[in-house]
Amino acid sequence: MEQHIIIIAEHDNGKIAPITFELxxxxxxxxxxxxxxxxxxxxxxxxxxxxHHLAEKSGIDIIVITSSNPREPDETIFKDLPxxxxxxxxxxxxxxxxxxxxxxFAPGLAIRLNAACITGVEKIIQRDDGLCFSRSLFNDKITAxxxxxxxxxxxxxxxxxxxxxxTNNSRPGTVSTIxxxxxxxxxxxxxxxxxxxxxxxxxxxxxxxxxxxxIGKKENLDLIRRLARLFxxxxxxxxxxxxxxKWLPYNQQIGITxxxxxxxxxxxxxxxxxxxxxxxxxxxxxxxxxNKDPHSAIxxxxxxCIVEDAATFIPLFIDTYQExxxxx
Numbered sequence: 001m002e003q004h005i006i007i008i009a010e011h012d013n014g015k016i017a018p019i020t021f022e023l024x025x026x027x028x029x030x031x032x033x034x035x036x037x038x039x040x041x042x043x044x045x046x047x048x049x050x051x052h053h054l055a056e057k058s059g060i061d062i063i064v065i066t067s068s069n070p071r072e073p074d075e076t077i078f079k080d081l082p083x084x085x086x087x088x089x090x091x092x093x094x095x096x097x098x099x100x101x102x103x104x105f106a107p108g109l110a111i112r113l114n115a116a117c118i119t120g121v122e123k124i125i126q127r128d129d130g131l132c133f134s135r136s137l138f139n140d141k142i143t144a145x146x147x148x149x150x151x152x153x154x155x156x157x158x159x160x161x162x163x164x165x166x167t168n169n170s171r172p173g174t175v176s177t178i179x180x181x182x183x184x185x186x187x188x189x190x191x192x193x194x195x196x197x198x199x200x201x202x203x204x205x206x207x208x209x210x211x212x213x214x215i216g217k218k219e220n221l222d223l224i225r226r227l228a229r230l231f232x233x234x235x236x237x238x239x240x241x242x243x244x245x246k247w248l249p250y251n252q253q254i255g256i257t258x259x260x261x262x263x264x265x266x267x268x269x270x271x272x273x274x275x276x277x278x279x280x281x282x283x284x285x286x287x288x289x290x291n292k293d294p295h296s297a298i299x300x301x302x303x304x305c306i307v308e309d310a311a312t313f314i315p316l317f318i319d320t321y322q323e324x325x326x327x328x
Contacts, residue, residue: 006093006095007020007039007060011044022159033131038060039061040060041062043066055172064177066180083112091152093153094115095155106156109154110154117153118133120156120275131148140278202252206232209237213241266287266288269314272296273301282301287302289301292307
């Protein structure tokens with residue numbers, strides 16, 4: 001039976017999410033080491049135009065999964081997929097985004113399929129005993145290389161890792177639709193409620209100075225703001241722990257559950273460098289990291305690494321800058 005690599009596409013009200021094209025790139029890498037074909041699943045309602053656009057852009061066959069219940073959300077549709085729909089395709093790998101939605105249904109889907117589930121994949125390596133998947137562990141201080149012996153392996157892919165390549169497809173993929181009967185639920189979905197916080201300021205900034213748990217206390221945010229004021233078109237950001245502590249509002253959070261930024265200069269102050277945070281700022285053009293822990297994962301991504309307490313270094317840097325700014 002022909003094997004397949006299945007991509008679970010994501011969309012926002014019919015607009016294809018960027019992570020979908022990263023999943024396609026990941027699937028193409030997997031295809032180089034297998035004889036498997038690629039198919040894309042996308043779930044939701046009224047997605048005909050979206051699916052045809054994706055089929056044309058990717059050149060991959062699309063299967064639209066919809067429910068006879070128009071109010072059933074996407075992730076619930078995937079949780080209730082009939083097993084034969086997947087097993088008939090003999091999936092070798094199922095590629096899902098490493099985000100809140102993907103992590104909600106990926107483990108349950110793995111259990112139903114009796115499949116392996118490797119989360120947070122950051123790299124694919126070919127070895128003599130097969131493919132190996134790398135992911136970060138222990139607050140991203142070490143990397144684990146994991147192999148799977150299961151017939152089907154579900155992979156959740158870290159955003160920002162597999163950069164999509166622009167290709168000209170000779171033919172568009174086909175589009176087919178499968179409508180599932182509504183499943184009785186123990187809960188009732190009402191609606192999605194979007195975060196209304198405006199993140200445009202931080203997304204458009206040329207320079208971002210971000211604070212992490214390592215700054216020590218809320219009062220040290222004044223140092224972060226003073227440092228940011230040294231640069232034109234700058235903004236203050238933060239890691240999730242800082243926002244969870246209410247030191248900064250959530251519209252200044254950077255990471256998978258916050259904003260994705262690409263400034264010219266990113267200064268990480270007291271940030272350990274969790275994969276969730278890195279996913280939101282890895283495309284910054286130049287990264288400076290200040291952390292007193294020399295083993296912090298953020299140093300693996302920084303162009304300049306400063307091993308020092310941010311609360312000690314920043315005042316010294318500001319004083320030195322102010323003393324020398326007019327010397328020329």
